[in-house]
Amino acid sequence: MSKTVGIVMGSKSDLPVMEAAGQVLDELGVSWEMRILSAHRTPEQAHEFAVTARDRGLKLIIAGAGMAAHLAGVMAGVSELPVIGVPLGASLGGFDSLLATVQMPPGVPVATVAVGKAGAKNAAWMAVRILALSDEDLRQRHLAARAAMTAKVLEADASIQ
Amino acid sequence: MSKTVGIVMGSKSDLPVMEAAGQVLDELGVSWEMRILSAHRTPEQAHEFAVTARDRGLKLIIAGAGMAAHLAGVMAGVSELPVIGVPLGASLGGFDSLLATVQMPPGVPVATVAVGKAGAKNAAWMAVRILALSDEDLRQRHLAARAAMTAKVLEADASIQ
Amino acid sequence: MSKTVGIVMGSKSDLPVMEAAGQVLDELGVSWEMRILSAHRTPEQAHEFAVTARDRGLKLIIAGAGMAAHLAGVMAGVSELPVIGVPLGASLGGFDSLLATVQMPPGVPVATVAVGKAGAKNAAWMAVRILALSDEDLRQRHLAARAAMTAKVLEADASIQ
Amino acid sequence: MSKTVGIVMGSKSDLPVMEAAGQVLDELGVSWEMRILSAHRTPEQAHEFAVTARDRGLKLIIAGAGMAAHLAGVMAGVSELPVIGVPLGASLGGFDSLLATVQMPPGVPVATVAVGKAGAKNAAWMAVRILALSDEDLRQRHLAARAAMTAKVLEADASIQ
Amino acid sequence: MSKTVGIVMGSKSDLPVMEAAGQVLDELGVSWEMRILSAHRTPEQAHEFAVTARDRGLKLIIAGAGMAAHLAGVMAGVSELPVIGVPLGASLGGFDSLLATVQMPPGVPVATVAVGKAGAKNAAWMAVRILALSDEDLRQRHLAARAAMTAKVLEADASIQ
């Protein structure tokens, strides 16, 4: 059966960070598939993935990459789907992957989220917001999850009084 | 009649940059409304806008702000809709508004695009990609626009041979 | 009984850093209350806190937040009280929270101090300076604390001769 | 007659930026004096100014400086008054004066505001917030000014509908 | 007849900078072709160019791009030829295109030169050094050009005595 979100990353070493996106999607009941695709080492496969993404039923693509992070840009150039980019930076303070992801030229946007694991989670949350526009059930789960987040902060607040 | 995209910005001085988003949406046939709302100077109005956004028919929000750019974050905190943030930087090389927009904590994502006018345009292009997920007509216009962009590059390429 | 300084932070994980502000205030005999309030996850509560701050007797607000640090800005937008912002940065070298805190637009200032625990302490020291303007007893304790700081450096200096 | 706020700057070339602080204070009815004092070229005079500031009736000090901006730090080290620092950066993107102003060690805080003219204005606005804690008339003027700022944004908002 | 160096750039607006590379190659007698190819707007054409580059006789590729500069990386991923990347930065101080060009992952190198026109020239000079390894005539012209550069500095030196 077709999945809704494609999570791609440039290297298996990105898995521990990017699986946080899968966990958020699981909690919200959004199906996903995960692929290791390199813009530079497997350009054909990355291209193929992007070209066929919509026909295979994907609604949007989450792409995580580090260093000169081109994977999200490649997805956005080839596919018509919304692409969310997660900068997976380590060297140069993380500025390399952030700037290589967010500074896309007009017409080929990448919706960029925060650097690292916080960003991997937020890529999933952004996917949920987008998909909830036409999925009332998901929307209700999103609202419930937001309420739970709020409750958790309130609890933390109460716990220190 | 209700609009589809809300374009908000923190100051009237942001208008020359942010109207580039409106122009792209116009070209693609997506309706929009534009508001000047300050996260800091009109927090009530910004809050009210975000709280009522969905009920007034908005599908998503594009927020542009400079310096300590909080407007997109406020929108994302209050509203359940997808929020696209445009960093409108001038001082400190533009790093202030970029980092203040993109580095959102888990659960409250802002889909950040490039700094300045390129980003304002891409906010609109990202809105189009999202809306096209459930609007086949818009999708066809998006594909045509993408083809036109490609053609323009090919023409430029031909012109220098 | 009402407290003088409100210390707010965006997440319970900020507690180990921000309690350094409480310790300085304790040493100087300034009463404080501490709250976990998120500009993005509990915007209503953050707003409510800021709106009622002065009526509950608070004289000023110390706000610590990381990443796209908006909490101090929200406080300064809603409340008329002086707001002191502590950038709690970890990613991107700490530049994200610093710039998101300090670069406030005209009319809505946040008195920003250093990044991290040094800043949490200095937020308290700045509060003491402000409150001492109209509290002669506190002023004397401040002068004594300053003398003690000086003495400690002199002692360290003597210890290496 | 004694003034309430001391505005100091490191060089006459800083005047066009720093007089924005004086203008805000004038609008709010707060008296001020302005001095050119260099932490490095007139250290004695800078020291003398800081030592005598409180006895001459000053309640707080606004210090603007560029490059390796030490003037605010000198004021905070010598005087017990609250010191607000304005980074007047030009070279290295403005990062030099920002970091040299904000990164003060524990016990000697400088309340840092934004780089450049926005910061000069906000230094005055922060002074107003502090002084309004014990001056109900000033507080009312501050509230009125805040209402006017809000009104101005609302007007701008209305003007583009 | 086949050319030796392929100069590609992402947009016609890059032409004024990138033609400096052509001029240096002309002076050294190295043939070149120039193409406008966008990694994001014409990914098929960019891919096609890279795939066929060697068979059409190209020895190496010079790629200039700005913002999230992916063009050089795409060339290096698809083609086996040496790729020289020119960061054409304007926003964010030029750090975006520099980091997006140089921080390539192991196995897919881009030989990165300086930002802007100095880099466009040096891309050509690097091409000359590489080609001269197996072209004694070119090597002699390179040595002569180096001698001329040295002479020019010596002349400038003499002119100020």
Add this chain to the structure above:
Amino acid sequence: MSKTVGIVMGSKSDLPVMEAAGQVLDELGVSWEMRILSAHRTPEQAHEFAVTARDRGLKLIIAGAGMAAHLAGVMAGVSELPVIGVPLGASLGGFDSLLATVQMPPGVPVATVAVGKAGAKNAAWMAVRILALSDEDLRQRHLAARAAMTAKVLEADASIQ
């Protein structure tokens, strides 16, 4: 017998990073020699190395250095050979060695690769690409190595399905 690639570094402490370049060259069957030469502490020896490099049979030079990384620039100034620079940064986020390596003036290019070990490897891969222009056997080994890299990503991709 003469070697093909000269790997030089500024300090023995750079060895653990730079030997990654030697390993890649070994795998591809390219001979190399390694030298510790400091642009600042052994300028005569560094100069001598560069002057004689070509006559001793070297085809290109890989230079790794940290901090104010001048070694690659010295090589490029003295020798006519292609020079590949590896920024070995630790302090200031690695920006010091990156900028000191890549920002060479026109006429004296250094082909700069990524910071640290990824860069050391890529310096070797760039050397392979250059040398393969006139060595069909090496070219075949390069193509095989590229195929192996692709296969490894495909395997990783398969392993997570």
Add this chain to the structure above:
Amino acid sequence: MSKTVGIVMGSKSDLPVMEAAGQVLDELGVSWEMRILSAHRTPEQAHEFAVTARDRGLKLIIAGAGMAAHLAGVMAGVSELPVIGVPLGASLGGFDSLLATVQMPPGVPVATVAVGKAGAKNAAWMAVRILALSDEDLRQRHLAARAAMTAKVLEADASIQ
């Protein structure tokens, strides 16, 4: 008996880094005294030290400080002696102390060296170069030390052949 070099630092926690300067001076036979003086916590003592430095026989001052590093600037403003500044950075990648030390205004120079322990050593080496201008014995020791440094690199080079 009077010392030749004054080594000052802002805090006892700087000692492990700054004593590297003393060790280099010891090896070269230059006498020194060490003081903990804070530009902000002991401004009087710092001022007194600088005012009397020359009369007590000091020839130059080495000042190490972190964060908003003002100590070297204070020394250079008050004393006529050459002042060498060591940026002792930890937060914000070390950029805060570097910029706060090096960006001094015209007429009040601080000779700035590298960040951290490398800089502490180089402050001493710079002192040696300056003092050797009028001390032939020291000059000979400096030349010998330079020769030893060269020899050490040559040895390291030999050790890897």
Add this chain to the structure above:
Amino acid sequence: MSKTVGIVMGSKSDLPVMEAAGQVLDELGVSWEMRILSAHRTPEQAHEFAVTARDRGLKLIIAGAGMAAHLAGVMAGVSELPVIGVPLGASLGGFDSLLATVQMPPGVPVATVAVGKAGAKNAAWMAVRILALSDEDLRQRHLAARAAMTAKVLEADASIQ
């Protein structure tokens, strides 16, 4: 007759900035010679200049260079004299030349001053401080010049009262 200070720069385009150093030295009565020497384009001449500097009577060297600014480092590596480095930055916010100048490895210090014209002046002022250690007449002129600087600030201060 032999000169006291050697002012070197990498390119004739640096002259408008670097002649500010000559003007300060003229005002203080210190003789100087000026040379255009490139670490990369005229390495032999730069080396020769540094090797013979002391024997020709120079006491110290001021070196200005931009981009990957290696000239001061070359001088410090070859000559035993104190070397003062002026970062002449334009691209990348000036960070390239600053970091390439200041981050020298232990044993080979460059006394770095501010970026650009302020730095060119301060290089001269630092030279004066060093030379005044053994030249009482120059010392008196330095003290007078410092007094004049102080007077100028005091005058500016008086002019705005």
